[in-house]
Amino acid sequence: MTKQNINVALIGNPNTGKTSVFNQLTGLNQQVGNYPGITVEKKVGFCKLAHNINANVIDLPGTYSLNASSADESVVIELLLNKNDKLFPDVIVVVSEVENLKRNLLLFTQIKDLEIPTILVINMIDRMKLKGISLDIPFLEEHLKTKIVLVSSRKNIGIEELKTAITTYKTITTEACLNASSIDDDYFNTLRKTFPNQSLYKLWLVITQDVNFADLNRKTLENESFTKSKSELKKLQQKETIKRYQFINDTLKTGLNIDSSIATDFRSKLDRILTHKVWGYLIFFVILFGIFQSIFEWSKIPMDFIDSSFASLSTAASENMPPGAFTNLIAQGIIPGIGGILMFIPQITFLFLFISILEESGYMSRVVFLMDKIMRRFGLSGKSVVPLISGTACAIPAIMATRNIENWKERLITILVTPLTTCSARLPVYAIIIGLVIPDKYLLGILNLQGLTLMLLYLIGFGMAILSAYILNKVLQLNCKTFFVVEMPNYKLPMFKNVMITVVEKTKAFVFGAGKIILAISVVLWFLASNGPSKDFRNAETIITSKTENATLSKVEIENKIAAYKLEKSYIGLMGKTIEPAISPLGYDWKIGVAIISSFAAREVFVGTLATIYSVGGSDNDNTIRNRMKEEINPETDQKIFNFASGISLLLFYAFAMQCISTLAVTKKETNSWKWPLGQLVFMSSFAYIVALIAYQLLK
């Protein structure tokens, strides 16, 4: 018996629980990638429908209609109209939600016009009783010309029925459920005659928007007399929308019944508190504060555990393996490098955990509503809050999240300032420096000083982002029509499975994405640190032992001196020494210089670099990296290298400097110009240098 593979596309409005349905169908069998050439996330999962039928399930970006207004939405229509695409769906599953059925059906009626078998999922049926909603399914199926599956992805109801419906997709009619072309019969009749082989709705989509399809060139359409003015087209689109809503309203009059006396008023009560002019802001602030305190407090124990485990692993490796270059590479290059990455998994996990809970619960939209007016004073939109908050995880998805900001100027400013918010890559740097220079004490018995410093750094990041936005708003001369629509979804208890899948996926992306760079750089660094160009490097042993002042030292001390001398004369030492004059006014030595150079590719490399450098150059008694850094002494001033002044200076440098190639790349992609990423690089980095310089000079 032959195995059959079918493509299933999941499509729906945002906030309908489409991704939960996807997660229920596919579990962890998911692949996340990007659509070629653009940064829209592409999620494909696998699902076994029957013993001989497997499905590739594609989770398309959420969209309100097929009239694309962003790159995310273009992806949807481009896939749905390109029959040659490898993932072109055999069957489409439109996910709708029982409480917003009316609006959700608009997209459904458009999809039906594409003549692809379509199943309608009505999700969140567990809320029907609570809201007093009843549905006449046979009536709806007849008028919408589809198969309807009632699902509660939260309670895991209806998923098996959905699988059966998908398996028997060939029985579903591809007939449209209303005749939208009646809005302008003459126009559409000529169109139909000229292109008899094309679907009418597809032609209409190509005419009204900027999409290209492999088998249908825009140009052939433009040459004919189908061009109408923009305003005429928009009028027609409006007519089309009204027509569709008329049909939906008529259908739902019989098919849907809401007994409003049953509906509870939980939503409006919660709205009143969460968007209150005092309580609203207070709650928002308390939530943010709670998140940052817990990131530092809760992850302390697992972090210490990982740090010391890798230190003992490194020691064990060097003791148990035959001595030589290979052992050194493993024990001093690779193991500390990997440890440097894995140590930050706890903090990054917590961060993504909180962000995905805030988004899933529907709270984020209330924050957008609450903050819009304030943000506009700084040239931003209420919707900039989401990028600025998710920027605390990573600037790359945050910059992509600006796509739903309708106003180009507000969007550009958001893109430019988002990298100033404290991303998770800064967290490792902050964590290690705070651990070194800020005492682990409590203020008023409950506020941890280290946690407080971390929170302060986050606030400085936000503050700088807002301030830069204000200046950019004054400087940039762009005239844009402003417009703003945000959906206020109902409150939901976040689903454990959805949150966990997001957290696992993002953490994995961090570990493997950043991990690869860090590991490669660690190995290169180790090589550069254990080799040197000059005779001094090779003769380090004889040079040190022959010095008379060293004659009285113990064997261990001599060995340390040799190691330190070797490091100084190695390639990396020479590089660090070269830039030392530029960074010593900031309070840094050449070792930190090397770490700064290497972290221009990605910030988190800083810690890995220091880990490698300190493993190469240190003794074995004090084996954790943190302890070694703590003991490091500047030979010129006889002070600790990581003291309060240099620590603060470093923290500020990392707060402002633009050290992330991926962010620059994504800025280039989203703004379609090199001007903006280069501006970010130059302004942020020079500002960082100046601030760090001032801070050190004042504090030392």
Added chain:
Amino acid sequence: MKTTIANLRKGEKAIIKDFDADIIPLKLLEMGCLPGNTVQLLQIAPFGDPLYLNVNGSHLAIRIETAREIEVDCITK
């Protein structure tokens, strides 16, 4: 003077009248903001802007300058 969504009081309901399709974004229409549909003002954000509406069963927020463009007839109780 014409009445728009911006003139509504908190909790007040109204019917959307005709409006200029060139000014109102298509996305708003697609979310149910169409002539003949009911609209209710649910919440006003601190500082008086944006407005939180229930339009044809959809909950959404728009800025006051967009609200000023949408003419309505109040439903008198």
